[in-house]
Amino acid sequence: MNERIHHVLEFDKIVKRLCAHTETTLGKERAQRIKPYTEIEKVNEKQSETDEIVHILRLNKNIPLGGIFDIRSSLKRSSIGGVLNAEECIQVASTIYGGRQTKNAIESLEIDIPLLKGLAEKIKSLRPLEQHITRCIDDQGDIKDEASSKLKNIRSAIRSYESRIRQKLNELTRLRSKMLSDAIVTIRNDRYVIPVKQEYRATIGGIVHDQSASGQTLFMEPRIVVELNNKMREGKMEEKREIERILTELTQRIAEHRLELEQNIDILAKIDFIHARGKLAQEMRASRPTMNHHGFIRMKQARHPLIKMEEVVANDIEIGKEFTSIVITGPNTGGKTVTLKMVGLFTLMAQAGLQVPALDGCELAVFNHVYADIGDEQSIEQNLSTFSSHMKNIVQIMEDMDEQSLVLFDELGAGTDPQEGAALAIAILDEAVSRGARVIATTHYPELKAYGYNREQVINASMEFDVETLQPTYRLLIGVPGKSNAFDISQRLGLSEHIIERAKSHIGTDSKSVEQMISSLEQSNIQAEKDYEQAHRILLESEQLLHELKQAVVIFEQKRESLFKIAEEKAQKAIEKAREEAEIIVEELRNMKSHAQIKEHKWIEAKKALDEAEPTLVKEKTASQTMTEQEDVELAIGDEVKLISLNQQGTIVEQLGKNEYFVQVGMMKLKVKRKDLMLVGKREQAYVNPVATVKGKQYHVKNELDLRGERFEDALLELEKYLDDALLAGYDQVYIIHGKGTGALRKGVHDFAKSHPSIDSYRSGKINEGGNGVTVLTLK
Known part of the structure; x- marks a missing residue:
């Protein structure tokens, strides 16, 4: 896939947007070199990498990529004997630190991102090298006093000289202020001087280093500080030599770790590149496409990524299974070229590992080649191509394309005699279809409207046009050829009806039949879409109701089990209490029996106490016993019943027949057979429909x-x-x-x-x- 295709399909603009999301120059360099892959395994790997970043971003997590520099040239110089300066050394330390932060951030994420974690695992920590550099150099790139004991002593001596020099000069300026142009101490040629008036030069004595523009002021180094200035200058030269020694040592240490550092920056560049792909996907509200190598494309609500979100019209496009070629007909400005470019651009993006702005479930094919002949007024360069330049491009495409090719023709056969151009377009399409390529072509020629009806692998399509508003809707209609709207538009704009009728009379019978067929197809397509949307909405509502019902049944079962458990616990406690009371009563009876005289009323009271201590338990009837007993029970409106199949309770609100009833269960009213009902409780008073409004102030409940x-x-x-x-x-x-x-x-x-x-x-x-x-x- 050459650079021309990238330019024609505007893939270069996508690359530019991708580069804007990179955090480092290393990542930007990778992004600029992005290219589509032709091996499906490689494409799937790149898509998985992007998807992992999208997953991280969806969870509002962040991968830090700050403080990472392109240190490749520094590493190369260090390995060939060059000495790095302090700024270069601190950039190496910063890159080591930034890489470790990236590594730790990825490895700490408790989500399934095996590819990114595999990359992070390869990043070398190199903490000792980083610490050694930062111990010698501060964040501003200055060598620290602690870099070596010798440097510390040298700088201490230099500061001592500076202090003594300033002290002497300050004292001199105070005593001889009248001889000075200004009572200040300044520096010329790295030596401390004072501004002396010209006439007092001999009085002050010393070395002249500079003078003012007028010559009235001389910047002199007094004799009393010359020796101290000399010592301070020697100290600074010694400081410079020690700094060079320190930098040489640091450079050697960096060179020893060149391979690990080069590996680190290569991995960090790749992570930044992947991170940018994820950020771009988030910006475009894109999704991961499923890739195949069968030439099948199915795009759901696909949006051209270079058109503003609030203006773009989403379209569904499918090619590669039932048909391998699409011929889009219709007038200009309807969106044919945009749709054509979008299919090609999506293919390039997906094969380069980028997600595409479409709904989940989008499927794209991996092609060995993408060819495009697009060069009308809607092209990037705004350059009108001649018929010969079009044909030269098409000739090259026809020589190279095969079954692993995606071919895009815009205004095929245009720029020459319409009859010859249409015939040429049909012949080119026939050849492309016979080669097994996937072809999408746009055309103005009415002769191609019937092309799809005579070819098994070809289908017609058009861009929808709203006659009421005289505006294209930019919606693609698969299976419907484009219709001329010239008469409708003219009539809406006010052209006299008799002129329009006269124009229609010049149209042949065949053309009229084709236009009528197209109108019929359009109406059928619109109605089919409406019916589909309504059926889909009803399906979703039904699924939601079914889900809610199942959820309600689960909650009911859980609550019932909880109540049963509570009841069992209460019963157990009652039985234990009864046993304790029974033991007390038995003990009392034994005590009574031990006496010779037992009064009758004492026995009666003890027996009564024993009877009261026994808990009353209701034995549950089996389902078969209950149904057998209830087969002949008549049910009436208001009776509480149990729906056996749903294991739910409700109230009979209407009797439909001898063996069929309407039962109110919560908010739902269900039609139920008698055999599916079991009486739970008879109504105690006149039945009141639970849906109706019944009010009684005697019913106590809070508001x-x-x-x-x-x-x-x-x-x-x-x-x-x-x-x-x-x-x-x-x-x-x-x-x-x-x-x-x-x-x-x-x-x-x-x-x-x-x-x-x-x-x-x-x-x-x-x-x-x-x-x-x-x-x-x-x-x-």
Whole structure:
């Protein structure tokens, strides 16, 4: 894949955006060299690397890449005998430290990122080398006094000389201030001097190092400090020699670790490059495509990455299974070229390890070559290509393409006689299809509208156009050839109807039939999309209801088991208490029996106490016994029943026939056969439909329910039961206290209120009612 294809499909612009996300010059250099791979194993590896970074970014984690420098030239000089300066040495130390930070950050992440952790594992710590450098050089690149004991002594001596020189000069300026232009001590030629007036030169005495522009002031080194200045200068030369020795030693140590350092910066460059790919994917809201080597492309809601997010129109595109070629027809400015470029650009991006801006489930193929002949007014250079230049490019494509090629033709056959151009376009497409290549072509020629109907591997497509607004929608319609909208547009713009009718009369019968067929296909396609969307929405709602029902059954079973456990514990405690009381009674009876005279009423009282101590246990009937006994039991509206198949309890609200009933279970009303029902309890009074509004002030219940601290599922079950009690109590308005917290319980209460038949409306509480921590329900 040559650079021309990258330029034509605007892959170079993607590379530029990728480079902007790199943190180091090393990573940027890698990003600039990015290229598509043609081996599917390599492509999948690169996609996995990018996906690992996307996973990290999705968790709001960060990989530090600061303080890393391109030290390759320094390492090379150190290995051939050169001496690195202090700044170069400190850059080496900073890179070692930055690499260790990157290594630790990746290895500390408790997520499945095997490729990144494998890279991080190869980074060498090299802490001793880093510490040795930082002990000698500070962050500003200056050699520290502690770099060597000799350097420390030299600098101490230099500071002593400087102090003595300043002391003498300050004393001189104080005593001879009238002879000086200014009472200051300054430096010329690395020696301390004072500004002396010209006429007092002989009086001060010493060496002249400089003079003012007017010549009235001389910068003189007085005789009394010449010797001290000489000693200080010697000290500075000795300091310089010691610094050179220290830097030479540091350079040698760095050279000893050249291979480890080169490996480190190579790995850090790769991590930065991968990190940039992940950041770009996050910016484009991209997803990882599934790759194949069968030439199959399926793009879901794909968006051109170089068009603004708020303006781009997403499209579904599929090619490679039922058909291997797509011919997109229709007028200009409809988005044909953008769609064509997007398919090619997605292919290059995916094969280079970049994620693509489309929904999850996108699938792309790995091609050995991507060819494109795109050069109309929508090209990057805004350069109008001639027919000959188009044909020269097409000739080269026809020579090189094979079954592992993706070929993109824009305005195939344009730039020459329409009849000859259309014939040439058909012949070129036939040849490309016969070679097994994947082909997408755009054209203006009406002759190609019927092309897809005569070829098994070819399908027509077009860009949708809204006649009402006279604007393209940029939506791709697969299976529908493009229709001319010239008459519709002209009529909308006000052209006289008799002129339009006269124009239509010049259109041949075949053209009219094709246009009518296209209109019919468009309408069928639009209706099919609407039907699909409605069916999909109903399916999602059904799945949600099924999920909620299953969840409710699980919660019910858990609660029932909990209640059974509590009941068993209570029964056990009752039995133990009864045994203790029985033992006491038996002991009393024994004591009574030991006496010769036992009064009758004493025996009666003891026996009564024994009877009362025995716990009353209700024996559970088996399912077969219960059903046998209930086969002939008549059920009536208002009876409490159990749905055997769902293991749920409800209330009969309507009898549909002799053996079929409507049963209210929570918020749902189900149609149930008699054989699936078991009577739990007969109604005690005239039946009241639970959905209807029944009010009675004698029914005592508070007008508020506190759900704070409850589990989400338990809270909703408690809310449902409370509403039944509140309705019976006759309340028009109740307060549900759920607290603020994360907002999950509040949302659950609001969703519950939306669908409950007995709730007229709901709102959040006012400030004096508890604010967002309370929901106020208005009951019907």
